[in-house]
Amino acid sequence: MKAPVRVAVTGAAGQIGYALLFRIAAGDMLGKDQPVILHLLEITPALDALKGVVMELNDCAFPLLADIVATDDANVAFKDADYALLVGARPRGAGMERKDLLEANGKIFGPQGKALNDHAKRDVKVLVVGNPANTNALIAQQNAPDLDPKCFTAMVRLDHNRAMSQLAEKTGKHNTDIKKMIIWGNHSSTQYPDLHHVTVDGKNAMELVDQAWYEGEFIPTVQQRGAAIIKARGASSAASAASAAIDHMRSWALGTDEGDWVSMGIPSDGSYGIEPGVIYGYPVTCKDGKYEIVQGLEINDFSRARMDATAKELHEERSAVEGLFAK
Ligand code: NAI
Numbered sequence: 219m220k221a222p223v224r225v226a227v228t229g230a231a232g233q234i235g236y237a238l239l240f241r242i243a244a245g246d247m248l249g250k251d252q253p254v255i256l257h258l259l260e261i262t263p264a265l266d267a268l269k270g271v272v273m274e275l276n277d278c279a280f281p282l283l284a285d286i287v288a289t290d291d292a293n294v295a296f297k298d299a300d301y302a303l304l305v306g307a308r309p310r311g312a313g314m315e316r317k318d319l320l321e322a323n324g325k326i327f328g329p330q331g332k333a334l335n336d337h338a339k340r341d342v343k344v345l346v347v348g349n350p351a352n353t354n355a356l357i358a359q360q361n362a363p364d365l366d367p368k369c370f371t372a373m374v375r376l377d378h379n380r381a382m383s384q385l386a387e388k389t390g391k392h393n394t395d396i397k398k399m400i401i402w403g404n405h406s407s408t409q410y411p412d413l414h415h416v417t418v419d420g421k422n423a424m425e426l427v428d429q430a431w432y433e434g435e436f437i438p439t440v441q442q443r444g445a446a447i448i449k450a451r452g453a454s455s456a457a458s459a460a461s462a463a464i465d466h467m468r469s470w471a472l473g474t475d476e477g478d479w480v481s482m483g484i485p486s487d488g489s490y491g492i493e494p495g496v497i498y499g500y501p502v503t504c505k506d507g508k509y510e511i512v513q514g515l516e517i518n519d520f521s522r523a524r525m526d527a528t529a530k531e532l533h534e535e536r537s538a539v540e541g542l543f544a545k
Contacts (some may be wrong), residue, residue, distance in 0.1 A: 219251065220251060220252050220253065220358065220397050221253075222253040222254055222255045222284040222469060223248065223252060223253075223254055223255070223286070223300040223301065224254075224255045224257055224297075224298050224299045224300050224339075225242055225247075225255070225256055225257065225299070225300065225301045225302075225303070226257040226258075226259065226295050226296050226299040226301065226302040226303070226338075226435060227242070227256065227257070227258055227259070227302075227303045227305060228241060228259040228260075228292075228295065228302075228303070228304050228305055228306040228330065228348075229259075229260070229304075229305035229306025229307065229348065230258035230259060230260055230271060230288070230305075230475045231258075231260050231264045231267040231268040231270075231271055232264075232305060232306060233453065233454075233456040233522065234305050234347065234456050234459050234460050235258075235271070235305055235306075235433045235494065236271065237456050237457040237459070237460035238303070238305070238460035238463060238464070238476060239256060239258070239271065239275060239462075240274075240275065241460065241461075241464055242254060242256065242464070243256065243275060243278065243280040243282060243283040244280060244282070246464050246468070247301075247322050247464045247467050247468050247471075248301075248467070248468070248471055248472070249468075249472060250282070252281060252282065253282045253283070253284045253288070253409055254282060254284060255284050255285040255287065256275070256283065256285075257286075257287045257289070257294075257296070257297070257299060258271070258272070258285070258286065258288045258289070259289060259290070259291075259292060259295035259296075259306065260288070260289075260290055260306070261290060261306070262290045265288070265290055265349065268288050269288065270372060271389075272286050272288050274404075276498070278362065278481055284390070285353060288485075290329050291373050292329060292333035293333050293336065293337055295333070295335045296330070296334050296336075296337045296338045296342075297335065297337045297338075298337070298338070298339055299334070299338040299339060299342050299428055300333060300339050300341075300342060300343070300344070301335070301342065301343050301344075301345075301471075302338060302342055302343070302344045303345050303347060303463055303467070304327070304330060304344065304345065304346045304347060304348055304354070305347045305348055305463070306326070306348055306393075306506065307323055307326060307327075307347075307348025307349055307354065307361075308322040308323050308325075308326060311536060316538075317538050319350065320350060320353060320535060320538050320539050321538075321539070323348070323350065323353075323354050323357070324351075324354075324357050324539050324542035325542075326348075326354075326356070327346070327348075327354040327355075327357040327358045327361075327362045328357055328542050328544075329361070330358055330361075331357060331358030331359060331360065331361030331362045331370075331544075332361045332362065332367065332544070333481055334358065334362050334369075335361065335362035335363065335364050336363055337514065338365070338485050340365065340366075341366075341369070341370075341507070342365065343369065343455070343467065343470055343471065343507070344358065344369050344370045344371065344495075345371050345372070345373055345463060345466055345467055345470075346358065346370070346371070346372045346373065346483075347373045349535070350375075350404075350405070350406065350535060351372040351373050351374075351405045351483065351497070352372040352404050352405055352406075352483050352496065352497040352499075352532055352535070352537060353467070353496075353497070353532070353535040353536065353538075354372070355370045355372040355497045356370075356496060356535075356536060356539070357369060357539055357542055357543070358370055358543060359485070359497070360542075360543035361542075361544045362544075363544055367485050368484065368485060368508075369416075369510075370497065371403060371466070371470070371482050371483055371484050371497070371504070371509075372482075372483030372484075372497045372499075373459075373462060373463060373466055373483060374401040374403075374405050374409065374482065374483045374499035375462040375463070375465050375466040375469075375480065375481060375482070375483045376405075376458060376459050376462035377401040377409055377411065377440060377443075377481070377499075378400075378401045378411075378462075378481040379393075379404060379445045379458070379461070379462055379465065380440050380458075381399050381401065381411040381413075381436075381440045382396050382399050384436055384439055384440060385399075385416065385418065385423060385427075385436070387425075387478070388427060388431065388436070389418050389423075389426050389427070390420050391419055395418055395419045396416060396417070396418050396423075397416065397417045397477065397478045398415050398416050398478060398479055398501070399411070399413075399416050399481065400412040400415060400416070400479075400481055400497050400500075400501045401481040401499045401525070402481075402490075402498070402500070402525045402528060403498055403499050403524075403525060403527075403528025403529060403531075403532065404498075404499070404528045404531050404535075405483065405485075405499070406528075406531065407441045407442065408441075408527055408528040408531045409440070409441055409499060409528055410437070410521070410524035410525055410527075410528055411436065411437055411440045411441075411537045412524075413427070413432060413436070413523055414515075414516075414518065414521060415501075415515055443455075449536075451523050461500060465480070466480075466482060469482075469504050470482070470504050470507065470509060470511055471504075471507055472504075473505050473506070474503045474504045474505075476501075479501045479503050479512050480498070480501070480502060480503075480504070481499050481500070481502070481545065482502050482509060483497045483498065483499050483500075484497060484498070484500055484501075484502065484509060485497055485498075486498040486529075487511070489511045490511075490515075490517060490525065491522075491525075491526075492525070492529050493529065493533065495533070495536060496529065496532040496535075496536055497532070498514075498528075498529060498532060499528075503517070516525050
């Protein structure tokens with residue numbers, strides 16, 4: 219059996235946490251041969267609820283769960299962390315502007331970035347799920363000057379999976395027949411789900427669907443899926459978000475399949491004309507615990523306009539939070 223790795227999860231008593239922790243402990247994220255020590259971070263008022271979650275985790279008697287650390291101190295939660303899933307965030311309150319939301323979250327992700335900087339393993343893999351995920355990841359990264367900027371990623375995998383499911387339904391195929399989906403940009407309604415490079419059973423997706431469905435139905439459905447789930451369920455997506463977080467980390471840690479790629483929000487490096495300085499959704503392949511942007515894809519005018527629009531939104535978000543970066 220391998221030595222246990224430390225997996226930190228913030229917002230551990232929340233609804234995504236409840237759908238996530240049991241799957242991590244069951245080996246869905248890092249494999250059935252990898253023991254884990256869970257480090258659970260919550261705010262002080264939620265520690266009682268967290269205690270209940272810890273009791274349930276223990277009651278599962280998971281063979282792979284080596285230990286649990288439950289705390290309200292980020293310095294303890296991120297100590298020697300190999301993986302960190304930053305789920306806890308400040309939700310938008312009544313009358314709160316986007317700028318207020320960005321600032322309120324900055325107050326969470328700035329200190330957590332610093333705590334990761336000071337205590338986590340030097341090759342820690344950080345996934346930010348808490349919204350606004352891309353910009354929260356940027357704030358954490360900018361407060362962790364001693365860590366490789368590439369340690370910080372944001373989740374667009376739920377959007378990626380939603381796009382796979384919509385296309386599978388439309389084409390009458392199974393999602394396992396679909397390869398090379400891409401979500402470009404922000405995890406927000408400006409995200410751009412791109413079908414131009416996708417294959418369904420080996421055929422190009424754009425030859426199987428018409429432009430009217432692509433523009434008028436597919437793109438808006440994927441962009442608005444989070445809101446549709448809130449309307450139907452009366453609560454935001456939790457199990458599917460947790461499942462996407464597991465997928466993101468598993469791809470990063472264990473690698474992507476030959477002949478396929480996944481979408482990850484990662485620091486832009488200028489690829490595809492996206493100005494550096496933001497965390498942008500890109501198609502990536504992963505190997506040996508490292509991700510690389512898929513290069514050389516042809517971008518038509520339709521895609522270019524949408525990729526630039528979501529980049530513009532991210533640069534605006536960046537401008538709103540720059541004051542929260544470590545000097
Ligand atoms: P929730 O409100 O059920 O749970 C959040 C938990 O975070 C709460 O238990 C709260 O006490 C905790 N928390 C707040 N501040 C914290 C801090 N500073 N440190 C540690 N814990 C803290 O929310 P839920 O449904 O679990 O969602 C969490 C986040 O994930 C939200 O921001 C939501 O918008 C986001 N989300 C992102 C998705 C994505 O695709 N990127 C998809 C779905 C949700």
